[in-house]
Amino acid sequence: GENVEQHPSTLSVQEGDSAVIKCTYSDSASNYFPWYKQELGKRPQLIIDIRSNVGEKKDQRIAVTLNKTAKHFSLHITETQPEDSAVYFCAASNSGAGSYQLTFGKGTKLSVIP
Amino acid sequence: DGGITQSPKYLFRKEGQNVTLSCEQNLNHDAMYWYRQDPGQGLRLIYYSQIVNDFQKGDIAEGYSVSREKKESFPLTVTSAQKNPTAFYLCASTPGGYNEQFFGPGTRLTVL
Numbered sequence: 001g002e003n004v005e006q007h008p009s010t011l012s013v014q015e016g017d018s019a020v021i022k023c024t025y026s027d028s029a030s031n032y033f034p035w036y037k038q039e040l041g042k043r044p045q046l047i048i049d050i051r052s053n054v055g056e057k058k059d060q061r062i063a064v065t066l067n068k069t070a071k072h073f074s075l076h077i078t079e080t081q082p083e084d085s086a087v088y089f090c091a092a093s094n095s096g097a098g099s100y101q102l103t104f105g106k107g108t109k110l111s112v113i114p
Numbered sequence: 115d116g117g118i119t120q121s122p123k124y125l126f127r128k129e130g131q132n133v134t135l136s137c138e139q140n141l142n143h144d145a146m147y148w149y150r151q152d153p154g155q156g157l158r159l160i161y162y163s164q165i166v167n168d169f170q171k172g173d174i175a176e177g178y179s180v181s182r183e184k185k186e187s188f189p190l191t192v193t194s195a196q197k198n199p200t201a202f203y204l205c206a207s208t209p210g211g212y213n214e215q216f217f218g219p220g221t222r223l224t225v226l
Binding site (some may be wrong): 003009045046049093100101 | 147204208
């Protein structure tokens with residue numbers, strides 16, 4: 001089955017700096033890669049996703065890049081703000097398998113220092 | 115806020131007791147999922163169901179059971195066979211043929 005590794009497990013940045021979180025996956029058939037943000041005690045919420053036919057996707061201060069050859073994808077947050085502090089999870093899915101299961105990384109706790 | 119509800123928000127159980135966590139959605143989604151979240155472990159899949167009256171084991175199904183008698187409902191029972199049930203449980207759903215999963219607010223289960 002799929003295995004997703006996520007690094008780093010914790011990340012502290014100064015407000016206004018950029019943050020990068022990286023994930024690798026094992027199943028070359030995976031074709032959907034979402035990123036979820038989970039604030040303390042809350043439910044995970046989708047912030048951005050990318051499909052395997054696209055190399056990069058941006059949404060304001062957030063971007064995701066995908067390298068299918070190396071089987072890794074990254075989340076980039078620019079101009080970080082205190083409200084970006086949360087746990088971020090990457091995930092991978094093979095929708096061709098029909099089940100749309102997501103395999104999650106273990107999460108990165110991002111702290112933005114004012 | 116997403117149309118997925120979970121109850122109760124907090125649940126306390128004595129050792130040896132079975133408990134059932136509720137998950138309801140009014141989004142007309144076909145597929146529903148149960149995850150367990152432990153600190154530093156991410157989200158691990160317990161069970162999932164793609165259609166009514168059908169469900170599949172996930173990665174950590176031992177000690178858990180589910181049913182899917184209605185499209186809107188996917189309850190999870192934590193049995194006494196689950197050795198370490200204290201955790202945060204999240205339910206999610208997704209429309210058929212679509213990847214994005216929408217999560218409920220979660221239930222925090224504590225075994226006393």
